[in-house]
Amino acid sequence: MLESGSGGNPRHLYIHVPFCARRCSYCDFSIAVRREVPVGEYLEALRAELALCNRAGDEWRLDTLYFGGGTPSRLGGVGVQRAMDLVREYASLEGDCEVTLEANPDDVSAHAALRWHDSGVNRLSIGSQSFDNRVLDWMHRTHDSAQIEDAVATARAAGIDNVSLDLIFALPEALGRNWDDDMERLIRLAPRHVSLYGLTIEPHTPAGHWRDRGALLEAPEERYESDFLTAHADFTAAGYEHYEVSNYAQPGYRSRHNSAYWQRSPYVGVGPSAHSFDGIVRSWNVAQYTEWFSRLGKGVDVKAGTEVLGAEETVAEQVYLGLRTASGLLATPAIIDRSRSWVEAGWAVIAGKRIHLTPLGWLRLDTFAADLTLVGSP
Numbered sequence: 001m002l003e004s005g006s007g008g009n010p011r012h013l014y015i016h017v018p019f020c021a022r023r024c025s026y027c028d029f030s031i032a033v034r035r036e037v038p039v040g041e042y043l044e045a046l047r048a049e050l051a052l053c054n055r056a057g058d059e060w061r062l063d064t065l066y067f068g069g070g071t072p073s074r075l076g077g078v079g080v081q082r083a084m085d086l087v088r089e090y091a092s093l094e095g096d097c098e099v100t101l102e103a104n105p106d107d108v109s110a111h112a113a114l115r116w117h118d119s120g121v122n123r124l125s126i127g128s129q130s131f132d133n134r135v136l137d138w139m140h141r142t143h144d145s146a147q148i149e150d151a152v153a154t155a156r157a158a159g160i161d162n163v164s165l166d167l168i169f170a171l172p173e174a175l176g177r178n179w180d181d182d183m184e185r186l187i188r189l190a191p192r193h194v195s196l197y198g199l200t201i202e203p204h205t206p207a208g209h210w211r212d213r214g215a216l217l218e219a220p221e222e223r224y225e226s227d228f229l230t231a232h233a234d235f236t237a238a239g240y241e242h243y244e245v246s247n248y249a250q251p252g253y254r255s256r257h258n259s260a261y262w263q264r265s266p267y268v269g270v271g272p273s274a275h276s277f278d279g280i281v282r283s284w285n286v287a288q289y290t291e292w293f294s295r296l297g298k299g300v301d302v303k304a305g306t307e308v309l310g311a312e313e314t315v316a317e318q319v320y321l322g323l324r325t326a327s328g329l330l331a332t333p334a335i336i337d338r339s340r341s342w343v344e345a346g347w348a349v350i351a352g353k354r355i356h357l358t359p360l361g362w363l364r365l366d367t368f369a370a371d372l373t374l375v376g377s378p
């Protein structure tokens with residue numbers, strides 16, 4: 001079912017851990033809110049899905065392994081260790097395999113971090129979001145700003161030096177969020193990697209309901225632009241490379257797992273709502289934890305759908321993925337011609353056969369990608 005269409009075994013494995021303590025105000029991910037995480041039953045279902053994915057019994061040799069969510073750190077120290085043992089029954093981890101665990105700051109205890117490190121986790125992606133406690137309350141986060149700083153120190157003390165922090169920008173003006181202060185506090189912590197997300201308020205989230213009843217006004221476009229440009233200036237001045245529209249890294253610390261997605265490499269995803277791509281076919285699992293769990297208990301396939309991209313969609317994807325990374329889009333003469341007005345506006349630069357976006361261009365990525373897709377295959 002999920003063999004690599006490129007003829008080899010997958011080099012990248014994603015494991016979705018859906019559990020969260022509560023729903024954050026902006027979150028529309030597929031999650032399962034649980035006070036107590038059912039670690040044992042989750043791992044049994046995970047074992048069943050891994051066995052289904054690898055019916056041929058091939059030994060996968062992984063370059064990257066990524067525990068995303070949800071909140072994978074809620075599995076705890078022992079739970080993650082058991083998940084790692086399980087993965088090793090089906091895959092060998094290459095010597096420098098990048099193993100990322102997404103964690104909320106309040107889950108990063110000394111005991112858990114040591115277990116994670118000893119079981120092979122070497123990269124911790126910490127959902128910090130802001131250093132302003134009022135903002136964290138508004139977001140329904142389960143941690144405060146001091147816990148972010150503690151989590152970074154605890155991870156490092158346990159031997160996990162490759163730490164990534166997330167921040168959300170373009171928050172409603174009424175919150176009075178001090179973006180400069182957030183930048184400064186984050187840079188002082190010197191994480192190896194930073195991910196930045198502009199807030200979009202989705203329907204069926206707590207923030208979506210606040211907006212619908214008039215209790216919340218979204219940030220204007222100018223706020224989105226000014227926050228992004230401030231962050232870009234501050235991070236590049238601090239030595240970070242802007243290597244993807246939402247991601248900055250110190251030299252040598254780009255996310256290899258996410259880079260595989262942007263390069264359209266095959267990967268396998270397991271867990272509720274996880275996606276897989278074999279080089280030709282994309283597939284995705286049922287989103288609800290209970291359905292995923294119950295289907296696996298009956299030995300039933302958990303895939304909810306598949307798609308094969310047509311020529312047009314493949315071009316659109318190649319253009320979009322090319323433009324969103326710093327390595328840029330390898331372009332045909334027709335595409336380069338079409339980009340001239342963007343270069344004149346200061347939104348893109350052309351270097352050889354590649355088009356790269358400038359900081360102002362990153363803000364217009366979707367429009368530019370749609371425009372270039374009309375011109376044809378790169």
Ligand code: SF4
Pocket residue numbers: 019020021022023024027028029031069070071104127
């Ligand atoms: S911790 Fe992450 S996945 Fe869970 S509710 Fe909050 S934003 Fe969503």
